[in-house]
Amino acid sequence: MSRELRNALSCFATGVTVITTHHGGQDFGLTCSSFNSVSLEPAIVLWSINSASSSKKPILESGGYTVSVLAAEHAELAMKFCRDSHEERFRGVGIHRAPSGRAIIEGAVAWFDCDLNGVVAAGDHDILLGKVNHFHSQQGEGLVFERSRFGRVGEVA
Numbered sequence: 101m102s103r104e105l106r107n108a109l110s111c112f113a114t115g116v117t118v119i120t121t122h123h124g125g126q127d128f129g130l131t132c133s134s135f136n137s138v139s140l141e142p143a144i145v146l147w148s149i150n151s152a153s154s155s156k157k158p159i160l161e162s163g164g165y166t167v168s169v170l171a172a173e174h175a176e177l178a179m180k181f182c183r184d185s186h187e188e189r190f191r192g193v194g195i196h197r198a199p200s201g202r203a204i205i206e207g208a209v210a211w212f213d214c215d216l217n218g219v220v221a222a223g224d225h226d227i228l229l230g231k232v233n234h235f236h237s238q239q240g241e242g243l244v245f246e247r248s249r250f251g252r253v254g255e256v257a
């Protein structure tokens with residue numbers, strides 16, 4: 101059931117993000133495709149984190165996160181941010197800092213700097229709502245994830 105469900109869900113194409121936080125003087129970050137918009141006024145977003153994720157505690161304790169929407173050329177970086185130690189994930193990766201001080205991935209097509217504004221337990225994940233304090237977007241093609249493959253939107257209908 102679980103594998104079939106995973107396969108069926110993977111047919112839903114998404115963008116890919118890296119979500120970062122900064123806690124105890126250290127950067128944390130993980131690859132995430134569950135990011136989505138919720139409300140425009142006020143500006144609220146969400147994503148879901150595996151309850152076992154090592155990023156959960158630093159995000160909850162620091163009270164915020166920053167979402168970098170990855171560009172089409174970031175496929176390798178997306179894999180880097182779901183492996184290794186958090187320190188290793190940032191090694192050799194260009195970043196700049198959001199107003200909150202959290203890391204933004206260089207070349208991201210958009211970013212959202214958020215205060216954590218709600219946690220909803222949902223099975224083996226937690227939904228993390230975020231109030232957007234600052235954001236930015238720029239020209240560029242986003243990275244797409246579908247059926248466990250990275251790609252790009254070749255042509256928009």
Ligand SMILES: Cc1cc2nc3c(=O)[nH]c(=O)nc-3n(C[C@H](O)[C@H](O)[C@H](O)COP(=O)(O)O)c2cc1C
Pocket residue numbers: 116129130131132133134135147148149150152153154155156178179181182183245
């Ligand atoms: C394309 C892609 C999308 C992912 N989306 C999510 C997600 O939405 N939520 C999540 O918790 N993990 C997601 N992951 C898995 C995490 O990036 C991975 O488990 C990571 O190792 C978690 O790191 P941590 O345990 O150190 O926080 C995704 C991985 C990939 C490759």
